[in-house]
Amino acid sequence: MTEIQRPGALYQQVAAAIREAILAGEFAPDSLLPSEAQLMARYGVSRPTVRNAIAALRAEGLIDVRHGKGSFVRADGQPALTIERRVSRTADGRFVMPNGDVWDEAEEPSTYRTRTTKATGRLLELGEEEALFGCDRLLVDSGTGTRAMHRTLIPFEVAEGVPLLAEEPCKRPAAIYWVLTQAGHKLWWSETVRAHMPLPDERTTLQLPDATPILHLARITHGTDDRPLILEELRVGADRAELAYRITADKQPARRART
């Protein structure tokens, strides 16, 4: 039994001891930590205390626990998939998404009609309760197995001005961009990035491990008059994916966007 003398509650002292051992490299990645019974004996505490300490380390994403097997040090290598958030055009004017080739559709896309919420209305610079086409996709990267949820929202107002959209709005983004360009728009995009913890249904559909945040992107396609035309949302687990952007210097001082 090892004595511990640290600030805070007992389980935090145990958690801190294990954490430091992990961060110091005393346990190799993917290696097995001592079992709960061993930790009880090692630190002279009860099982709830040990489990509380382990729960803290799980919430930090330091370890994975597998029922019947034990606790394993999580390997924190870099994400397997880098999602390039860029838009390219070929010589003949078609749009090419840098990652367009890696994503497969894991399910049939589901198309529906809905209305703006407060959040989506703000992004599209519309009021609430405006009519929208919606299309949800579940994407899978066949190479790494990374899954992502993709949603496209197109205001009726926009689709009405673009016949090819009104007929069949559930296209892949690159095709939508091309249709908009054919309708006379010169496009640019703004994108906001957030992260949050998944709800249970997001956890299951994205097959996320413990303590894994979701990267949540909202991309807005702007037309010639800079008005928002389309909103795309992408949700992907932050354990296996990272985002990549390219930035070049603006000539003008930044203007104020979004009040």
Next chain:
Amino acid sequence: MTEIQRPGALYQQVAAAIREAILAGEFAPDSLLPSEAQLMARYGVSRPTVRNAIAALRAEGLIDVRHGKGSFVRADGQPALTIERRVSRTADGRFVMPNGDVWDEAEEPSTYRTRTTKATGRLLELGEEEALFGCDRLLVDSGTGTRAMHRTLIPFEVAEGVPLLAEEPCKRPAAIYWVLTQAGHKLWWSETVRAHMPLPDERTTLQLPDATPILHLARITHGTDDRPLILEELRVGADRAELAYRITADKQPARRART
């Protein structure tokens, strides 16, 4: 006492019941949930079961628990701060960061010398154990109180070619960009975004609430020959900040970056 009939463990059934009540809006944001004792009576379960359910909801970021007061529904409004990841130049060629004016230094920057790790070496396209200047800042947005950790890493190799950097490498990024431009570089930037759960020290320095991921940016400044010159890292809590990018279509098909 209310009967529950759902899949899974008891505490998950309790958690699901509370979660649905919250998501259905039966509890207003910032309102007080029933106390543990009340939930025990309501669902006819023991205190550990109730606490387990509450722990699950905490991990999802749905509620905040305050010692001695109770559990409160977390208001999930949009982040208070939008960090524009852009670089602008004024008419006279100086660099202006869109958010340069909002950040204050919460502490004196600390400068040091270090060496590349596997991760930083890869980003800077250097080997391991290459010598670097480092500078850590703790930033605060005086408007929203948002805190962020900023790190600048400059290879000796780069600083030697730019006298003004070698003398005093711990400048603000805009100043560093200007110095590099004066040395003849035409700059562009690449940026990768990740999210992960904070370690305890990050949690305290960034003053993060429960179940709050960190947005972790790595920006690389590229010079005229596209070689990486500088690595900047920014860490900010995802509860109060979001990132904003602008994208325009490339003329060329995307080339492959990063092996």
Next chain:
DNA sequence: GGACGTCACTTGTCCTTACGAGTTATGACT
């Protein structure tokens, strides 16, 4: 009336006990 102490409420920590459920190695049986 104001200040302060107490009390009732909240969640936090820690222990004990018991059993269920997944995994794996061991060994007996065919």
Next chain:
DNA sequence: AGTCATAACTCGTAAGGACAAGTGACGTCC
């Protein structure tokens, strides 16, 4: 030798009890 049952490990769930610590309101005392 191969197969399968069992046993011995792992973590998961659930209950009960006890006390500590933070909060706020109420009531008493000065």
